[in-house]
Each structure stands twice: as structure tokens, then as C-alpha cells.
Amino acid sequence: MLLERIRLKTFGCFQEQDFDLHDGINLIFGPNFSGKSTLVNAIFFTLTGKPIVPRVDASAMKNPKAYSGTAGLQFTVNGERYQLYRATGKRVQLRNEKERAWHVLFDDKRIGATELMLQERFGIIHEQLALTTFLREGEIFEFLARQSATRRDILHTLLGIDRLIEVRQRFIDTRRIAKREQGRIRAHQNSLRYNAQNVNEAEITRIEAKLKDLEAAYSAETSDSALIAEWVQHQNRLQKQLDTLTHQQNEALSGFDDAAHLRQMTATIEKAIQDASGLETKREQLIQQIGRLESEIEALTTVCNTLRKLLESGEQHCPTCYQKVEREVIQRIVDEKEAEKANRTEELETHKQSLETETKNLESRRGLEQRLQTLQVRSTQYKQRTQDIDKIQTELSALSSRLGETGIQQNRQTPSDTLTTVDKNQLKTQIDSERKRLDKLKQKEAVRLDRLGALQRANTDAAKVEKTLLSLELACSGIEKTIEALQQQILKPAEDELHHWIDKMQLFSSSRENGGQTRIDLQREHLLPTLNIDGADRSLMLLSGSEKMFLYLCFKVALARVLGNPGFFVLDDPTLHLDGERKILMVDFIRQLAEEYQVVVTSYDEDVRSGLEGAHLIEMTREA
Amino acid sequence: MDISLENETLNIYKREIEALIQRDEKYSLLGPDELDAIVHAFEFTLKNGRDKVRAQMLYDLIHEKKDR
Numbered sequence: 001m002l003l004e005r006i007r008l009k010t011f012g013c014f015q016e017q018d019f020d021l022h023d024g025i026n027l028i029f030g031p032n033f034s035g036k037s038t039l040v041n042a043i044f045f046t047l048t049g050k051p052i053v054p055r056v057d058a059s060a061m062k063n064p065k066a067y068s069g070t071a072g073l074q075f076t077v078n079g080e081r082y083q084l085y086r087a088t089g090k091r092v093q094l095r096n097e098k099e100r101a102w103h104v105l106f107d108d109k110r111i112g113a114t115e116l117m118l119q120e121r122f123g124i125i126h127e128q129l130a131l132t133t134f135l136r137e138g139e140i141f142e143f144l145a146r147q148s149a150t151r152r153d154i155l156h157t158l159l160g161i162d163r164l165i166e167v168r169q170r171f172i173d174t175r176r177i178a179k180r181e182q183g184r185i186r187a188h189q190n191s192l193r194y195n196a197q198n199v200n201e202a203e204i205t206r207i208e209a210k211l212k213d214l215e216a217a218y219s220a221e222t223s224d225s226a227l228i229a230e231w232v233q234h235q236n237r238l239q240k241q242l243d244t245l246t247h248q249q250n251e252a253l254s255g256f257d258d259a260a261h262l263r264q265m266t267a268t269i270e271k272a273i274q275d276a277s278g279l280e281t282k283r284e285q286l287i288q289q290i291g292r293l294e295s296e297i298e299a300l301t302t303v304c305n306t307l308r309k310l311l312e313s314g315e316q317h318c319p320t321c322y323q324k325v326e327r328e329v330i331q332r333i334v335d336e337k338e339a340e341k342a343n344r345t346e347e348l349e350t351h352k353q354s355l356e357t358e359t360k361n362l363e364s365r366r367g368l369e370q371r372l373q374t375l376q377v378r379s380t381q382y383k384q385r386t387q388d389i390d391k392i393q394t395e396l397s398a399l400s401s402r403l404g405e406t407g408i409q410q411n412r413q414t415p416s417d418t419l420t421t422v423d424k425n426q427l428k429t430q431i432d433s434e435r436k437r438l439d440k441l442k443q444k445e446a447v448r449l450d451r452l453g454a455l456q457r458a459n460t461d462a463a464k465v466e467k468t469l470l471s472l473e474l475a476c477s478g479i480e481k482t483i484e485a486l487q488q489q490i491l492k493p494a495e496d497e498l499h500h501w502i503d504k505m506q507l508f509s510s511s512r513e514n515g516g517q518t519r520i521d522l523q524r525e526h527l528l529p530t531l532n533i534d535g536a537d538r539s540l541m542l543l544s545g546s547e548k549m550f551l552y553l554c555f556k557v558a559l560a561r562v563l564g565n566p567g568f569f570v571l572d573d574p575t576l577h578l579d580g581e582r583k584i585l586m587v588d589f590i591r592q593l594a595e596e597y598q599v600v601v602t603s604y605d606e607d608v609r610s611g612l613e614g615a616h617l618i619e620m621t622r623e624a
Numbered sequence: 625m626d627i628s629l630e631n632e633t634l635n636i637y638k639r640e641i642e643a644l645i646q647r648d649e650k651y652s653l654l655g656p657d658e659l660d661a662i663v664h665a666f667e668f669t670l671k672n673g674r675d676k677v678r679a680q681m682l683y684d685l686i687h688e689k690k691d692r
Contacts, residue, residue, distance in 0.1 A: 160633065163670060164633065164670070166669075167666060167669040167670050170669050170682070171665075171669070171682070174682045174683065178683065466653075467653065467654065467658060468683055470650070470651065470653060470654060470658075471654060471658050471661065471662050471665075472682070474641060474644055474645070474651055474654065474662060475641075475662045475665065475666060477644055478637055478640045478641040478644060478662070478666070479637070479666070481640035481643070481644065482633060482636045482637045482640050485636045485639075485640060486633065486636060489636070
């Protein structure tokens, strides 16, 4: 970063003024109260938002007559030109020059956002800038007077260690939680172990075996008696069936001496039915003949009646054909017809008698047919019953022989009565008792197994937590080692650089001239250089004022080397309280510094002005 | 912390963890999975900030690889 211009508006004692800066040395020269420190303050404030003097409110930096003040810087970084403005009211604006025009890149009032932007774009961190780039009036003594913890915090910020400490603290918190969890799991494990130890397995096995024997014995007995009971029941059932069948068989033979008689009767009826075949046809013929005879008799009666009426009427001529009535001929015809009618009537009577006989025969035959059908059914039933009876009798015979083998008589009631009821009851009671015990034990065992499962899970959790604890312990130790490594990595080169500048500035030269050695440690006291000159520790407080000043400047440059510096140094009145000889050394130091960095120096000392001849001079007056 | 310093810090951390495992017998229980998990948890916490990282997250980070 190369500073090109300081721009002020109602800032400090200035209304509106620009101050150009050049590469190399810039000497801001003027008497006290001319505004030299305001310019230094303006640079620091623009870059960090804080006044260079601690414990001063930012709003105090504005011009007392103005509502607010603004400090600005124009600078180039990597060939790009920027303008950064910061108001005491916190607003920050960053502009970038493109094609001779300024473009606003950032405009915000939030402190966090601004700090992040400056850090990301230009690597500007307040603490780093304060420690490595600016030397303000009285800073040395303030630094020396700082508490070790404060310096440690600054160091941690510079090295990014504060973030690591935060991470370590998170790990410690997590470890504490894990430790608590471990305690809880251990208590749970102990409780589960106690419960899981009450093993009933052996007792369960013993009872199960005993129960098995008892049940086998009971089962053996109950199964034999049940079988016999079943046999007897079956026998009774069969006997009942046999009785029913015999009764039905007897019913089928009722009215007959035996089956042969039944068969004989059936055969006789069958023959009679066969003989009576054709009765329907014969009867039909008789009915037809009777019908014909009745018609003929009716016709003859009509003719006779008509002819008699004609004879009795006295008519001479026939009223229908007008022939002459021959009374005798007609009387003869009437007689013939009457005789014929009488024959037909006689024939009709004969036929009617025959029809009556045949009808009776037919009815008798139909009765026979029904009887035959009944007998045939009874015969079939008889045969079937006979077969069933034979079958049941065979089965009964086999069953009786089986029962006979077991010594059970059919006339006895139930086989269970034969068992010793007392033994059975005892067995049953024993089984029930053992079963209850077994159930209880199994319940206990189930609970135990459940707890065993829980214990296994708890053991897994415990192993996990133990590993977590170990991992977190390692993680914390790793962070501590990393902090040490980072400090070593940064501060060791800083110590070397400091040595280099001490040699250059010929500090503690009397010791070196005598072959002595100066050792510096920046780690032991957190950035505060501890000196060991010729094997003896030497307090910085006991150094002379100029030694302190030079050592501190060398320390700043050394830190700037290793931590990264924006590219410039701002030294506010560095020769204050230095004698003539030391002033020359300081001017020389500034010149050497300017070989690598842009340097902004303020001074009211003419010796410095003459010593830094050729530097870009910004002359300040009290009127300004 | 800028990215280069963050990466450098991560490398240092990994190196220091490995050295601790080699040096201290008690860490022999931890294997490469745990080592990776620790470095991952460290990186995660470093990047996400302390406030956003919960104990359970770290626990899971340490175990997730192991359980996978």
C-alpha cells in the first residue's frame, strides 16, 4: 500500500485540506499544536476506525465546530488506486479509480462489515497496524507497562490464535458434556450390571427339565385312559347303531315269516302284475263299444219315437217328404227297430258288466304294484341293513377284543375311573406349581435379558464416549501444540529479525565488543522482548530511554517483517527525548527503513529536518 | 484469519495431532478414522465459529466417519 494523499474535512483542527504524500520519507514538520499528530491520527482512524490514542472517543476527533468530521486516504495497492473515507459518524466509503473516474465499491456504516472488507481487501487488522506500522507518542512506555495477559491477547489476535483458543474452548465444553455423559452412562452400566447378574438360567433349565418329565408322565396316563374311553364310547355308539339297524331290519320283515317269505311274495305279485298286463287296452275297447252301443240305442229310440208319433198323429202324408203313410210298414219297421234296440241294450249291459269287472281288476293290479314297490324297498333295506349289521358286528368284535386286551369290560363305565385319581391330581398340582415358578423365572429372565441388551448398548455408548473424550483431549492438546508451533513459527523469525536490527543499530554494542552475546526471547513474555545479555537477564525497564526506543522500533520492524505490513511506517515524533547522538542514529534508522518502506515521520526537531534532507516535507504551522 | 494462515494452521494442527498420537501411548486407541474426524471437527469449528458449533455436532463429527 502506498499512501498518496490525506484528505480531511472538519477533522481535528482542519476545515478542509489535502496533504500529498510521496514514496520514501515524508516529514511532517512543525511546532507543537500545528496538527502533526492529527495527520497521524487521520491515517490511523481512516484505516481502523479508531483513534490512535486509546480511550479517546472517535467523535472527539471532529472539528469542535462541526457536526461530524471525515478523514480520507488516497492510496494505491497492486497498481489500483483507491480512496477510503471514514466519518466520525461511522460511515465508510471505499472508491476505486477506473478510467479517471471514481466508483464507489463499498458504502456502509456497520463496523463489522467494514473491518471485514478492509481485512479481506487490504489485510488491515487494527491490532496489527497499531503494533507494527504506527509509532505514536508515548507508546513504548505504554507497551512496557501492559499486563502480560493483554500482550498475550494482542499476540493471539496477531497470529489468529484467538480463533484457535475459541475452538479449543468449544472442544473443552464438548469434553465436559461428554464427561458428564460418561458419568451418566457408567451409573447406568452399574445399575444394569447389578440387575443383569441375577442369572436364573440354571434354575430355569432345571425346572424346565422337571416340568418336561412331569408333563410326560401326566400325558402318558391321560392319553391311555382317553383312548380307552374313546374306544368304549365308540363301542357304545356302534351297539346303538346295531340296535337301530336290527329294528329296521325287523320292520322290513314285518308280516313275513322271514326273508324267503318276502322274496316269494314279491315274486308272486310280480307274476300277477305281469298277468294283468293289457287290462288298460281291454277296458278302453269296452268303453268304446259301450259308447257305440249307447249311440246306436239312442238313434233307434229316436227313430222309433218319430215313427210312433207319425202313426199316432193320423197324418196321411209324411210332413217332411210328403209320401203316403204306410202304417203297417211303419209299424213293422218300428217293431224291427225296437227289437234291434233291445239286442243292443242287452249287449250294452253285458259290456258294462265286463267294464266293471275289468276296472276292478285294474285297481287290484295297481294295488299290487304299490305293494310290490313297498316290498322291493323293504327288501333292499333289509339287504343294506344286513350288510351294515355285518360290518358293525365285525368292528364291534375287534373293539371288544382290544378292550378285552386292556382288561376293560364293556359293562364298565369310563376308563378314567380305572386310573388312580390321587396320583393324577398330585401330578397336576405339581405341574401347575412348577409352571408358575417357571413363568416367574422366565419373566425375570426376560427382564434380565432386556437389561443385558440395554447394558450392551450402554457399553457401546460408553466406548464411544470414551473415544470421544480421548479424541477431544487429543484435539485440545493438538490446539495447544498448534498455538506453540504458530508462535514458534512466527516469533522465531521475528527474533532473528530483531537480532539483525539490534546489530544494525549497534544496540548493546559494548557487550558485543567484549565478545558478549545478546539473546532475545519474544515468546516467554508474550511479545515483550526479554533480554539476556552476556548470560544475564536484563530488564527492559532498566534500559536507558533511547535503548528502549530503539529496541522497540527494531521490535516493530521485526514484527512487521513476519506478520506482514501494509507497506508503510508512521512514526510520530520518534526522536523525542533523544540526545544528539541518538537522533543521528534514529535518522539513520529512518533512512534504512525508507529503503524498503514508505515512511511518514512527524517532528518539530530541526536536527531531524536537516538529517532527513531530501525527504518530502509537509510543513505545518499553528495557523493551519 | 486469512485463508493462507487458516490452511497453514490446519496443516500444523494435523501434524501436531499425528505427532501426539505417535508420542503418547494413551492415544493408541484412536485410529486414522478418529484422526481424520478430529481434524475435520477442528476445521469445521475454525470455519464456523464457536457459537455455531454444538457439542453434539462435534460428537457426531468424531463418530460419523467411524460409523459410516
